[in-house]
Each structure stands twice: as structure tokens, then as C-alpha cells.
Amino acid sequence: MRSHHWRKKPQNIEYTSACLITKGLHSWQYGKFEMRAQIDISSGLWPAFWTLGNSGHWPANGEIDIMEYYKGKLLANIASLGANKKPKWFSKTKFTEELGGKEWASKFHIWRMDWDSEAIRLYVDDILLNKANLSELKNDDGTDINPFKQKHYILLNLAMGGLNGGEIGDTKFPNQMKVDYVRVYQK
Template identity: 35%
Template sequence: MRALLLTLGALLAGCGGGSVAAPASAPAPADGAGWKLVWSDEFDGPAGSAPNPAHWHSNLGNREADGWGNHELQYYTPAPRNAFLDGQGRLVIRAEKVADAGPCWNGRPCGYTSARLVTEGRVRYTYGKVEARIRVPAGQGIWPAFWSLGEGLPWPHAGEIDIMEYVGQTPATIYGTLHGPGYSGAQSLNQPHPLGAPVADDFHVFTVIKRPHEIIWLMDGVEYHRLTPARLPAGGSWVFERPFFLILNLAIGGDWPGPPDERTVFPAQMTVDWVRIYEEQR
């Protein structure tokens, strides 16, 4: 694995920023000419063990982060019950209903614990294909996500790429979204992708391809969203020619999904089979 991380570092060292001009030619196919794996986490390890600390660390709390900007109801912990390997090559992020999980943004005790795992300071990418195979939990108020933040600047100036978001009240739809200066929060560039069947019924592969001046979203190998600087709203800035790190989390409640109801089942589990980063070969 150390060799993979060194390879990734060498790849990123040659990547830098660029202008925000739209591409002059037609966009390249999403699948490219080929891909070379440069980093992965296959989540191999004994049942109950923690995610690899060389790859992941935990964001913590709720009130300390002002409800994570969304008035969320979970308190993130580093506890093994909230993020652990299942012994079968998968990571489990578990949200549990707890009477007093920790202080929430509203001054009351949070009612849930969960986990938010990040690769900041450990693994990053600038360009390439980033994907994960995930099974999301179902239920009102459930909000799992696989996403990416830019380094070095405050949100939204460093950029946010939501590779996959799911909210329980739209059980057959996933969302791919871009946030940046002039198009963040409720004004983000959001694309729903309806499946025609409940997302939580099975594992799916969620992918982003990040090229200079272009970001492409796919689910199970099918493209459903593509953005370039030319598609930004007036006054928006393209801020994606920089390194990004990865985030896996399972939020409960918040401005978008709303709170859980009496039908929401806990514990709720987000199961991740693997996460991989590829370099494009041309």
C-alpha cells in the first residue's frame, strides 16, 4: 500500500491549476482510453477493526461544527460501533439512536451517533476517476454521502464535489452535485438520477471522472451528469483545478432530508465495499 500512496503522490505532484475557459472541442468520452489504479481501500481486516488510519480519520461532533452547516441531528464519533470493518472486505458506517449522543447545534442533546470519515492529509487526487461501491440505508431522514472537498480554502471557495448523495424521502433517486463560489447550498448545480427502483435494495458503483475543466458523474457505469466552466451561472467561479480529499459519511436529519420519523429503522448502516482512485491513460 505504501507503494500505491507514493505513486499517487507522484501523480498529484504534476497536477496544477489552469484557466477557466471552456473546452474548445467536444468533450471526451466518459470512459477514456484506459485507467490505471493508483490507490484503493478494499477494507480488508478483522471484523470490528477500525478503518485504516493511513487512509482515514474521523470528523467529530455536531455543535462544535454548527450542525455541519445543515442543522443535522447526528453526533459524529470515532467509536468502533459507528465505523468498523465487517471482516468480509467491507466498511460499515452505522448510525444509532442514542438518548444523549452529544450536544447538537440547537442546544439540545443529539439523538443519534454516526461517523464521518475523511482522507484529508492522507489521500488526495487532482484528476482521475474516483469511485466506490456502496449500499445505502433506506428511511426518512437518512442522508448518506460519498463526496470530495478541495484543499486549502474555506467552503465553498475550495469547491465541493458530491459524487453521491441519497435522501430517504426520494428512495429511487441519487444526486450528483457541484458547489463553488456563486453556486453553493440551495443554488448548487444539482442533478437527480432516478433509478426506477429503490436505491437501498442493492450495492451500486458511484463514480466521478475529474479532468481539467470537466467533471462527469456516473452510476453503475452510466453517465448522468457532466459540467464544465461554460455551464456555471453568471458570476460563478470554477475552482476545481486543485487537489481534493474524500469523505464518507452517514448523516441523520438536516435541512434537506428532514428528521427521521417513526418508520425509520435504527441502527441504519451504510456499507462500502471499496473505494478506488485511477489515473487516466491516453
């Protein structure tokens, strides 16, 4: 009988991916977060530059997707805990075709988050993709906790496949998300 567990299925894994995480090393509350990078928009790839709050379990700890890409869409998302115990998303999407498609993806771009005690603003190349006031982002579980009034740590990853990444199909490998720099500025 064949196992359905991914670790027991193949003798060799065809793909691997990686995630850099600052959890336990450094975290920040408020500031300007910036990444200059080039992403591949091939089928099945799912690059992201995001943060999670230090305290609480997801989604009650808060998630900020400064850059997330999959299935032809560039996303700028913010999530807290909804009344139904599921994530409450504040999302904006821009199709990469609107930005210039493969030609746009062949260049480096700057993703930025401006986060202060009043609002979170998410940009690509100085184009505002999403803005949410912190007053709207409290968890809806009756605790009155706002996960965006705490320190967050950074995650940088290139995932592949899965529910959001989709079919890998004809994507050529090896593949990469090229990161020139990640910077955090604080007063």
C-alpha cells in the same frame, strides 16, 4: 430553563453518525473515483460520497457530490462560488423510485466520477447523472479561480436528520451505509 444547545439537552444522545475524511492524509487532482456501496433509503438518512478542494473556504474551494441521497432523491452535484457569495450549484437529480426504489436500494451499486482537466462526469452504475465542463465552474468572485483545478480530498458519511435528511420518523436503527470499496485511479 431548558437549553436549546444540543449538547446540553439530553442526557443520552439517541443517534450518532460518522464521516471518514482523507483531508491532511491524501488528496487527488483528476482521475476516476469509484465507490461500490449499498445505501439505505429510509426516511431521514443522508448518505454521501463527496470531495472538497484543499484550498479556500466553502464554497470557493469547490464541492463534488459523487453520491448524495436524501428524501427519495439521488443527487449528483457540483458547487463553486456564485456571484452572490453563495454556492453556485450544477445539480442533477434522479428519484430512487425511477431506479427501482427499495429493491434497487437493497443491492450494491457503483458510483463513479471521471474528472479531468476538461470536465467532471458523475455516474451510478454507468448511467451518466451529471456532466459539467470545468470552464463553467470558475468562482464568480472576480478572482478567476477554478476550484476544480486543484487537489480534492474525499469524504464518506452517513448523516441523519437535519435540513436535508429530514424527519427520521419510523426509520429503524442501527443503520448503515455498506461500503465494499473506494478506489481512485490516476494516470
